[in-house]
Amino acid sequence: MNRKILQIHPLDNAIVALSDLDKDEVFEINGESIQLLESIPAKHKFCIKDLSPGERVIMYGVTVGKAQSFISKGALLNTINIKHDSADFELKAGNFNWTSPDTSAFENRTFLGIYRADGQVGTANYWLVIPLVFCENRNVETIREAFLEELGYAKPNPFKNLVRQLVQQTQSKEAASEQFFEKPYTNSPSSDRIFENIDGIKFLTHQGGCGGTRQDAEMLCKLLAGYIHHPNVAGATVLSLGCQHAQATILQEKLAELNPEFDKPLLIFEQQKEGTEEQLLQKAITATFYNLTRANAIIRKPAPLSKLRIGLECGGSDGFSGISANPVLGHVSDLIAGLGGSAVLSEFPELCGVEQDLINRCINAQKAEKFAALMRAYSSSAEAVGSGFDMNPSPGNIRDGLITDAIKSCGAAKKGGTSPITDVLDYGEYVKEAGLNLLCTPGNDVESTTALAGAGCNIILFTTGLGTPTGNPICPVVKVSTNNRLAERMPDLIDFNTGPIISGEKTIPQMGEELLELIIQIASGQKSTKAMDLGQDDFIPWKRGVSL
Missing domain, CATH: 2.30.130.110 (Archaeosine Trna-guanine Transglycosylase; Chain: A, domain 4)
Structure with missing residues (x-):
């Protein structure tokens, strides 16, 4: 070659x-x-x-x-x-035959997971603190400040010492030397965690819950319900103002739809009932602390790889994405499907041009019809405001070889491997089926990863050719580089490098199996991702407007 x-x-x-x-x-x-x-x-x-x-x-x-x-x-x-141009697609019956890759090396493998009462297994054990409306964001931040340092979850800020020294230099009127800036700056490490079996307390904020449409508020509640129901979450503290569209009753209804037997601790505090902010915060912090002691009793136990739900995402893509990193994710997806687990392919604007192949892989006509309807509705909504899927590639994509949406999409779809499509999910819907699922989300990195976690993925694989810090509050995000140069230039962001495929040193199946080994370590809590190390907790709900 x-x-x-x-x-x-x-x-x-x-x-x-x-x-x-x-x-x-x-x-x-x-x-x-x-x-x-x-x-x-x-x-x-x-x-x-x-x-x-x-x-x-x-x-x-x-x-x-x-x-x-x-x-x-x-x-x-x-x-x-x-x-940009792409072939049209049609719903037509066809026989799809699939041969699973050899999974023998992983058949009896396990990861150390967190078992929940409903049968789900998590890869982490988090507590959530979330607002139902943006009015409560400041109170969420106040609770964050109260908890993180005292419980040992605060991450050291290596730049505090830098600023302190700059201030001292300014006060003494000494100019900084070149040697000064060459020194690394580290802060003292955070104290030991009080709750050793809780991986973190995650604080989500957002700009929704009121002021938009009622449908937006309902969809926000559905998304938040997915996060609370998520196997990586032990329980949640929810702050409500009281008068907003996103009511606590709606959140509880959405939780009941996901699990009628929902039994995780759910602490809801409504500011307009509690009185002063001080009273609200005292009650919320005290109740949260005591429930953290309960969550700390949960320990990891061996779980089969069939309990993995893998989210498939790409961002900052380049001209190598479709021939290195994305096919590696595709191989991992096929391995997971062969082992009885679930994989979820998102980003519908980046499936433009490969619809027919995906339709042909759907296990029945109902799934195919749902996928086609979602794609056409999404495309029409973009065109209605003078946009379109053809406007999806970013300046960075174009600069690095993805010059049409169809080129980008054909490469992006490689993340889904070759297995049958067992289910098609609209935004906010939760994974129920083993095998490959399609999830309707924008191509926007954080809106999509936010949705993948809300759908129940307990690990997200994220390929990038240009580099991005994207992470998620409750779901480990594994960053996979498409090329050697990026992995060398941004080692603080990249967890796994598929550049050896471009240079011909390794094959896609080889690297797929290596990546699955890394996934097992991360799922077991034995290794953290770079996004976790950086505290990169990105959360952006999609309002269902036009976002590509």
Whole structure:
């Protein structure tokens, strides 16, 4: 195999540059000699045949764009000479046969999980403190300040000493030397945790709950119910003002829908009933503390890998995402499906162009119809405000080779592997089926990871080619690099590097099995993710408006 270029599918007329290519370099592809007419940056694509205006650009064996002008063989494909285009899809019966990858190495493996009364198994043991409405955000922050330092959960801030020394230097009128800035700054470590079996107290804030539509408030309650019901959560403290749209009764109804036998500690405090803020906070903090002592009695026990629910996400994607990191997640997804666990593929704007393949993989017509309806409704809502899925790629995506939404989508869909699709979930719905699930979310990183956790995923795998700090309050987010350069440049963010696939040192199945080994460690609480180390607790509910 030529390690400088890659034709992903035999039908492709767009070829990926695996490294920077020089003008006039010559390659033989499908028995034909191709001379480059210009330099091709790594991750970008060039054409291997002349294309007239209107002709299709093919990658991954499907349409990913349309020529806007005449494109010569050997020319760079860019946002000027091609535009987004994708094939339409239809609901049609078909026989889908799937052979699971070899799972024998993992058949009897376990992780140390947190068993809940309803049969779910978590990968962590958290307590939640959440507001039903943005009016309570300040009170949530006050509780945070009271708890974290005293209970040993506060993370050291390495920059406090830096600021202190800068102040001292200013006061003494001494200029900072270059050597001063070369020194690392660390703060004293936090004290030992009081509750050794509780992995953290997580404080969520948001801007919803009132002032929007009633549907937005109801959806927020549904999402928060998913977080409270989540296997990684031992219980929750909920602050309510009292008069907002997102009422505590709605939250309780949504919890009952998820589990009629819900029995976790749920502490609800309504400010307009409690009196002063001091009275509210004293009651909330005291009750939370005593329930933390109960949650601390829960210990980890061996659990089969079938209890894993893996969220599949990408963000800061690049031109290598679809050929390294995303296929590795796809292999992990197939392994998990073969072992009886669940995998969840999100980001519907990034499934544009691969709908037919996903429809063909649905286990029945009902699932296929739901997926098609959600995709068409989402696309129509974007078009209604003058946008569209074609506007999904970010400037960073485009700069690094993802020049149409279909190119981005075909690579993004690789995270879902090849297994049958057992269920299709709308936003806010919870995972019920083993196997591969599709979850309707935006492509926005945090809105999507927020939804994956709310759907019950107990680990999220997140691929990136450009780098992103994204994490989640209750669900470990494993950051997977698409290339060596990123892993070397941002080691504080990256947990796993699939760059050796690009260089030809390792295969996708090899790296998939290595990643699953890391997942088992993280799920057992034996290893933390970089986002956890940084305290990156991102939480953004989707209001169901147009977000790509």
